[in-house]
Amino acid sequence: MKNRVITISREFGSGGRTIGKTVAEKLGIPCYDNKLLQEIAAQSGFEQNYVKEASEYAPGGVLASVFSHPSSGPNNADYLWEIQYKLITELAEKGPCVIVGRCADYILRDKADCLRVFIHADIPFRMERILNIYGEREKSLEQRLKDKDKRRAAYHRFYTDMKWGHAQNYDITLNSGTLGIDKCVKIIQDLY
Amino acid sequence: MEKVLSGKQSPFATEPIGRLIVKFAVPSVIALLVNSLYNIVDQIFIGWGVGYLGNGATNIVFPITIIALALSMMIGNGGAAYLSLKLGEGEVETARKGVGNAVTLVTIVSIILTAIFLIWINPILTLFGATEVLRPYALEYGAIIGIGLPFMMISAAINSMIRADGSPKYAMLSMVIGAIINVILDPIFIFIFEMGVKGAAIATIIGQVASFVVSVIYMPRFKSVHLHSSSFRPQVKTCGNIVVFGLSSFITQFAITIVMAMTNNLLTQYGAASVYGSEIPLTATGIVMKVNQIMIAILLGIATGAQPIIGYNYGAKSYNRVKKALEIALIASEVVLIIAFLIFQFTPMSVVSLFGSEEGLYNEFAVMAFRIFLLLCPLTGFQTVAAVYLQAVGKPVKSAILSLARQIIFFVPTALILPIFLGVKGVLWTGPVADGLAFILSLAFLIYERNHLKKKHIQIA
Numbered sequence: 001m002k003n004r005v006i007t008i009s010r011e012f013g014s015g016g017r018t019i020g021k022t023v024a025e026k027l028g029i030p031c032y033d034n035k036l037l038q039e040i041a042a043q044s045g046f047e048q049n050y051v052k053e054a055s056e057y058a059p060g061g062v063l064a065s066v067f068s069h070p071s072s073g074p075n076n077a078d079y080l081w082e083i084q085y086k087l088i089t090e091l092a093e094k095g096p097c098v099i100v101g102r103c104a105d106y107i108l109r110d111k112a113d114c115l116r117v118f119i120h121a122d123i124p125f126r127m128e129r130i131l132n133i134y135g136e137r138e139k140s141l142e143q144r145l146k147d148k149d150k151r152r153a154a155y156h157r158f159y160t161d162m163k164w165g166h167a168q169n170y171d172i173t174l175n176s177g178t179l180g181i182d183k184c185v186k187i188i189q190d191l192y
Numbered sequence: 193m194e195k196v197l198s199g200k201q202s203p204f205a206t207e208p209i210g211r212l213i214v215k216f217a218v219p220s221v222i223a224l225l226v227n228s229l230y231n232i233v234d235q236i237f238i239g240w241g242v243g244y245l246g247n248g249a250t251n252i253v254f255p256i257t258i259i260a261l262a263l264s265m266m267i268g269n270g271g272a273a274y275l276s277l278k279l280g281e282g283e284v285e286t287a288r289k290g291v292g293n294a295v296t297l298v299t300i301v302s303i304i305l306t307a308i309f310l311i312w313i314n315p316i317l318t319l320f321g322a323t324e325v326l327r328p329y330a331l332e333y334g335a336i337i338g339i340g341l342p343f344m345m346i347s348a349a350i351n352s353m354i355r356a357d358g359s360p361k362y363a364m365l366s367m368v369i370g371a372i373i374n375v376i377l378d379p380i381f382i383f384i385f386e387m388g389v390k391g392a393a394i395a396t397i398i399g400q401v402a403s404f405v406v407s408v409i410y411m412p413r414f415k416s417v418h419l420h421s422s423s424f425r426p427q428v429k430t431c432g433n434i435v436v437f438g439l440s441s442f443i444t445q446f447a448i449t450i451v452m453a454m455t456n457n458l459l460t461q462y463g464a465a466s467v468y469g470s471e472i473p474l475t476a477t478g479i480v481m482k483v484n485q486i487m488i489a490i491l492l493g494i495a496t497g498a499q500p501i502i503g504y505n506y507g508a509k510s511y512n513r514v515k516k517a518l519e520i521a522l523i524a525s526e527v528v529l530i531i532a533f534l535i536f537q538f539t540p541m542s543v544v545s546l547f548g549s550e551e552g553l554y555n556e557f558a559v560m561a562f563r564i565f566l567l568l569c570p571l572t573g574f575q576t577v578a579a580v581y582l583q584a585v586g587k588p589v590k591s592a593i594l595s596l597a598r599q600i601i602f603f604v605p606t607a608l609i610l611p612i613f614l615g616v617k618g619v620l621w622t623g624p625v626a627d628g629l630a631f632i633l634s635l636a637f638l639i640y641e642r643n644h645l646k647k648k649h650i651q652i653a
Contacts, residue, residue: 032635037268044507045202045204045507045508046504046507046508046509047507047508050506050507050508050509053509053586054424054507059586059587059588059589060588060589063589064519064588064589065439065588066436066439066588067440067588067589067592069269069273069437069438069440069585069590070440070441070499070583070588070591070592070595073496073499073500074273074277074280075500075503075583076503076506076507077505078273078276078277078280079283081277081280082277082280082281084279085282087279088281089282098418104649122424158436169559190636
């Protein structure tokens, strides 16, 4: 019997991580986010902030992914991908859980009984959220949101055969901007 | 490439940087050198046995060899990257398909390329700069080289994957056997059987067939995957992935082909208007470029060896080790470049005379070509190391731009403009101008990245 796992993919700033954590708390199952990050860092020998960047974001668009492989040897991102792939597989085998991001939806496609969620919201909502929660006040915030999303999509494109954010790849997609964080939590909880 | 242990016990984190660089750079330097020596040896025998027109003919045919190499590297490196990645995921079945599909793909592509080349050999040679004097030699040489292309391409692609399978020595063996056979047969065909450029071409393809056989023998012996006949059935998705993974190798190599063809044409065109005529500049510059390739092979080897070490330590935030590795790579490159520079400037004739004894005008132009074209070659070391650094800090596009800067981005416009004013010498001055501009660009990128990095650190703090 495969374990029931909720995978949450999300646009940057949409509150996907908060939703994942809250759902996990309410269901009484673990949510692997920072802990997973720490473990990847420990196993790779890389520093945590570096892992955070290199294990979920391509260094730019699709072209950058292409040029980050100048020779046949694997690069840092490839090592991280390998470690991340194994760790997520192990975690899903251990028991039911919530996993935020990191292509878990792809990695667990035939290894767990997944509820695949995608959380998105419009730009103003995400900008305001980042402003309130992280206190970041940058003129270029909108640009940064778009850049982060683009690099997440490119990462998915390169390491999985899935197109990030395309409805066909998910069981449900939720707009946290119009529904609100709490409602999103409730819906996922009911679906579990 | 050697598999890296992950975690804190990784040799990248603990072993002395100097020893690490030697361990990683030496094999890649050797691999790259064997390839360019292959070419040089051919040139030397042709120079002595046929004369400079023979060398000129090989320069005309050379771009097709580079296109072939670019395609096979794309498929081979792509297949190798796909193999490592899928093995890392534990997806053995997919990994198997990757290797099989890569072999099928390179076979199809190589046969198509050969067919295109042999059917339209005359217009293609014209495109690459053939003059009426060189054409008969180029046709004779090219027709045979064309037949060898599939063997060369398939063997090179399989070798990339053999390396990824953890048998770099076997891959090396396959290459070295071909090179040695070529070196032994060259003088036999050229001097004993007096077959001229045709003999050189036959020696080359016999060497390539030998490499091909050695590579193919390995196929059922793949350690990481057991190949089935069904693995070879091409699938659009798998082939697409392979191409994407190997695309960067292709772009760099293919751009070089275009530049080479363009330079050939400029040299014959402006040469015709000078005392040297069309053939002398083409041949002499061709030799300069091939000697230059030996230098580039060493630099690239050092860079390829340093890359994973710098990349790993940047990720682990061991900045001291990053700095140390960059320093060692830069110093090693500069030592090679400065020795080369001194030879080119002070005893260029010793290099020129390796490639046959010719008379006054030829020697005069060849000496001038070495002195002018490679005048600023010591600057290229900085550029390759800067490209490695940018790759490590996650700026792959900038890194690629730097790698292409000297060879194409600055080279092409300069090569088109300078000869208008300086005649055929203008083509030679393109070398130092492109080197100088590429150096300035590397410096600009480095300074920008450093400031950017500082700003980021302040933000975090």
